[in-house]
Amino acid sequence: MTEKVGVYICHCGTNIAGPVDVEEVARWAKENLDGVVLARDYRFMCSSLGQELIQEDIKNEGLTRVVVAACSPHLHEKTFRTACSKIGLNPYLTQMASIREQVSWVTEDRAAATHKAKMMVAGAVRRVQLQEELQPTEVPVNPNTLVVGGGIAGIQAALELADAGHKVFMVEREPSIGGHMAQFDKTFPTLDCAACILTPKMSDVGLHENIELLSYAEVDSLSGFVGNFDVRVRKKARYIDEDACTGCGICIEKCPKKVVDEVFEAGLGYRKAVYRPFPQAIPKFPVIDRDTCIYFERGTCKACEKFCPTEAIDFEQTDTYLDLNVGNVIMATGYDLFDCGKIPQYGYGRLANVFTSLEFERLCNAAGPTEGHILLRDGVTEPQSVGIIHCVGSRDKQHHAYCSAVCCMSALKFGHLVMEKTGAEVYSFYIDMRPLHKNYEEFYDRLLQEGMHFIRGRVAEVTDAARLPGEDGKLIIQAEDTLIGKQRRIPVDMVILLGALQPRFDAKETGLKFGVSAGLDGWFTERHPKLDPVATMTDGVFIAGTCQGPKDIPDSVAQGAAAAARVQGMISKGTVLIEPIVATIEEARCSGCRICNTLCPFNAIEYLEDKAVSYINPALCKGCGTCVAACPAQAISGAHFTNDQIFAEMEGLLYDVIGSNGATVKSPQPALEPA
Amino acid sequence: MSDGGAPTPEKGKLALYWAASCGGCEIAVLGIDDKVLKVAEAFDIVLWPCVMDGKVRDIEKMPDKSIDLCLFNGAIRTSEQEYMAQLLRRKSKVLVAFGSCAAEGCIPALANMNTREEIFQTAYHDTPSTDNPDGVRPQIETEVPEGTLHLPLFYDTVKTLGQSVEVDYYLPGCPPEPDRIWDALVAILTGQLPAPGSVIGATTTVCDTCPRTRNEKKIKEFKRTWEIIPDPDTCLLEQGVVCCGIATRAGCGALCPTVGSPCIGCYGPNEGVVDFGARMMTALASVIDSQDPDEIDRIIQEGIPDPIGSFYRFGLANSLLRRKALAHNGDGRVAEPA
C-alpha cells in the first residue's frame, strides 16, 4: 500500500490523556503501523488549532489518509471530514477511532487503556488505507412540511412555517387540534386562562392559507428521504361532509345519544354521539362516533340528518387516503397521562373522591362538567380540605424513573385554584419541590404566602379506614413527613393525584413509522441531548414538545419554533446532500435470486424483470446494510463498509495476535523430507 | 470457450496427485472424454498415481519448477499429504487446487467437527465391526526387529491445499464439471489466466443458470426433500426446500435444481465470499416469514436440524469457523503437534 497516513491522538483535556498514555500511542503508531508517516498527540483535536494541524500536514506532508483517535464519531466525524475536505482531501478518506467512549471512559487501568487505544488506532489505520473517495449527491428539498400532532408544540411549529410563507400539512388524530392544553383551565405560573391564549392560535391554524389541516386523520405510511418524503394520510370517516357543514351544531343538539366523554372531559362529563370535543374546536366540523351512534347500532335514528340545514350528514362516508409529498416532517405527538389505577394504595377508581390531575383541570374549567365549580364526585359538595400528591408514577422505579417536570408547578396551580374557589385547606405531598424555570420559584413563594401546606415525603397510602378522631368520612393520607421525621395522617375531602407524563401508548409504532427511535423510557430520541435537541437520527424528521420528554408549555413552544427554524433552514438552502454511503448491487454477480427483495426497510430495492437482477435506488438507500448481509452471492456491497475494509479493521484490532502484516499465524509446517 | 484455443504445441510436463479425496476428481478428469488425447498431446504426464506407476523419489530428483502444471486434488489430512503438497509446489510452475477437497476441504474436512482422538476412538474401538482387544492405534513410529517403521502423522485438523502451500489457481466442484476442467486447461495452456490465487470460474451463482422462476421470498417452513414433491417450475427455496443455489458459484449448469433436487453447494461460495455457511444462514434468516422469536426458533430447528452438514458440507476447512474448537481437551492447549 502506498497511502500516507497521518495519525492524531487527542488528549481531550484529561478525558483521554488521563487513562491513556497518548504520547506512547502516537510513538507506537508511527513506529509500528505500515503506512503511517506521522503521528501526533494534541490537547484538543476538535479545536480550530487541532483541525489546522491536520490541514497543515495534508498540505506539507502530502497525507492521503487521516486517522483521528478521539471521541465517538457520532460527535466529531463531521468536523474532521469537513476539515479535510476544505483542504482538498476527500472527506471519506478519514477515519476516527473512539478512544474516549470505548477506551478511556471504560477503564482506569492505564496499561490496558493504552494497549486498547493502540489496537483501535491499528484498526483505523489499516481500514483507512482501503477507504475510497465518495461523493455525496445533491437533491432538491420540497418546501412543504408535514406536522404530526396539533398540540401546542405542533401548532407553534406549523404557524412559524406558514407565516414564513411555506405550505404545512397538519395531521391531527383527534377531531380537533389543541392537545392537552385545550383541557386546562389556567396555566402556571401566570394563571392566565389556557383557552384565552390557545384558541387564537388554533383559529390561526384553521384559517391560515398556508396550512392544510387534516384533523381526525393519521399518517398511514412514510417513505422516501430528507427533502422528498412520500406520505400517505388516512382521513377517518367523519360521516359529515366538510364542504357542506357550517358548524352550526344543530346535529349535536338533536342527537338523542349521550355518552361519557372519556377523552376530552376525562370521564367526568358527557358528549353526544355526534360531537365536537369542545365549543372552540378547530376545525368546527363535528364527528359522528360510529361506535355509539344509534343509526350505526340499530339502523334507525338519523335525527342529525333530518335536522341538518345543509344536508352535510353522510352515513355512507368511508375512510379516505391522501398522498402528500413533503420535504420535512415535524413530530409533535405529545404525551399520555399515567394510569393512576396502577398504584392501588392511592385508591384511584376505588375511593370516589380521589381525582386525577386532568379530571381536576376539567372540574376547574368554566366550560367543564361542573362549570368550573370544584365539587366532590357527588356533584354538590365543595371540599373543605384537599390533598395533592406529587410524583404519582414519576421518580418511581416501579413505573417511571424520570421526573415529569410539570407536576410540582401543577400542584401549585391547583392549590391556588382550590383556595381561591373554595377556601379549603390544601396539603401538598412532595418529594422535592422543583420550580425550575423563570418565575416558578416566585410562584412557589406566592403559594407559601397564600397558606398552602407543604409536607415533604412520599405518600404511603390513601385510605377511608378511619382510626383517629376527626377521620370519619374522610380520606386519610398517610405519609412520612421527612422534615420532622414523623408519620402523619392528614384527613381530607378530596385527593388529587399528579400522574406522570408518559410516552403515547403507540409511540413505539409511530417512531418506527417515522424512523425515529425511542430511549428506554419510551420518549423519542433527539440527535444530541444537548446540542441537537429537535433533530433525530433520520434526516428531515424533527421532534418537538412532549413527545421528546416531559416539559411545560413554554418549552414545548420553544421546541416547536426550533423545529420550524430547522426546517426553514433546509427550505432556504433548497438542496440537501445525500450521504454517499449506500449499497450497490454488482449486476454481473447478481443471480436474481430475490432474497433481498423484501428486506429493505426503506423500500430501496426493486427487481428488474428484463435483466433478471435486483437493483438498489441510491436515493432511497440509507446504507443500513441489511441487504449487504443477506445477499448470499455477495453481489451487494456497502460503500464505506466493504468486506475488505471491515476485515482490515478487524485485523488491525487483532494486531497483537496476528502481527503487523495481517497474516494469520500459520501452523508450523513439517520439514521437507521424505516421510 | 469449450473447443476454442488449442493447447500450445511444445510439450509440457503434467502431474496429477490425490490427497484426502474420494477419487471422484480422477474420474472427472477422464470426463473430458476424447479431449484427454489432446491433453496427452500437449503434456508428458510425470505423475498420476491413480492411473500409472510413479515414484516420489523420481519427482524429488527433478529440478524445481520443472513440472509445468500440477492438478492436485484432495485435502491435507496427514503429514505425508502435506509433504507431497510441498514437494509438488516446489517442483511445479502452476499448482491448481483441483476440486472441492483441495479448494475448500469438502467432505473430509467435516471431520474437523471432531478431534483426532475422537476419530481414532470411533475407528479403532467404537464401531461394531471393530475387533481390537489390544487397543492398537496407528503410531508414527513402530519398533520392529528389522528397524523402525514409519506411518504418516494423522493431523487433528484437515486443511485445504491453500492452507498448506501457495496455490496458483482453484478449480471448484465436487467434482469439477468436465467442461469447466477443459475450459481451465485451455485457459492455462493459452495463458489467458486471471490473477494468481484466483478461482477459475463464474462470478455469479447457480440461480443464474437455474430454469425455475423466482419470486420474492417469504418462508414459513423449511422442508426436507422427502417431505415434498416440489412444483416443477417454481424456485425450490420458495417452496421451503433448502436450496444452496443462491450462494453457490455457478458452473454446474444447475444440474440438481433442474431435476427437482436442491443444490447442496458443491461448487463452493461465489467469488469473494469469505464464509459460505454464514452467507446461507444470513440469507435464509432474512426471509423467514415470522416476527415471533419462538416461531422462528421452531422453523429453524425443525427445518434445519444440521446446520453444519447443510451449510458447511463442502467448505468447513476453508470457512471462518475452520473446525470445532480444540481448546476443550483439558489444559486449554491445542493438541495438534503438526
Ligand SMILES: Cc1cc2nc3c(=O)[nH]c(=O)nc-3n(C[C@H](O)[C@H](O)[C@H](O)COP(=O)(O)OP(=O)(O)OC[C@H]3O[C@@H](n4cnc5c(N)ncnc54)[C@H](O)[C@@H]3O)c2cc1C
Ligand atoms: C395536569 C397537567 C397540567 C398542566 N398544566 C400546565 C400549565 O399550567 N402550564 C404549562 O406550561 N404546562 C402545563 N402542563 C404541561 C403541558 O400539558 C404540556 O407541556 C403541553 O401540553 C405539551 O404540548 P404538546 O404539543 O407537546 O403535546 P399534546 O398537548 O399532548 O399534543 C399532542 C397532540 O398530538 C396529537 N397526536 C398524538 N399522536 C398522534 C398521531 N400519531 N397522529 C396525529 N396526531 C397525534 C394529539 O391528539 C394531540 O393533539 C400540564 C400538564 C398536565 C398533565
Ligand code: SF4
Ligand atoms: S443497505 Fe440495502 S437494505 Fe439498507 S437501505 Fe440500502 S438498499 Fe435498503
Ligand code: SF4
Ligand atoms: S440477494 Fe443478491 S443475488 Fe439475490 S437478488 Fe439480491 S442482490 Fe441479487
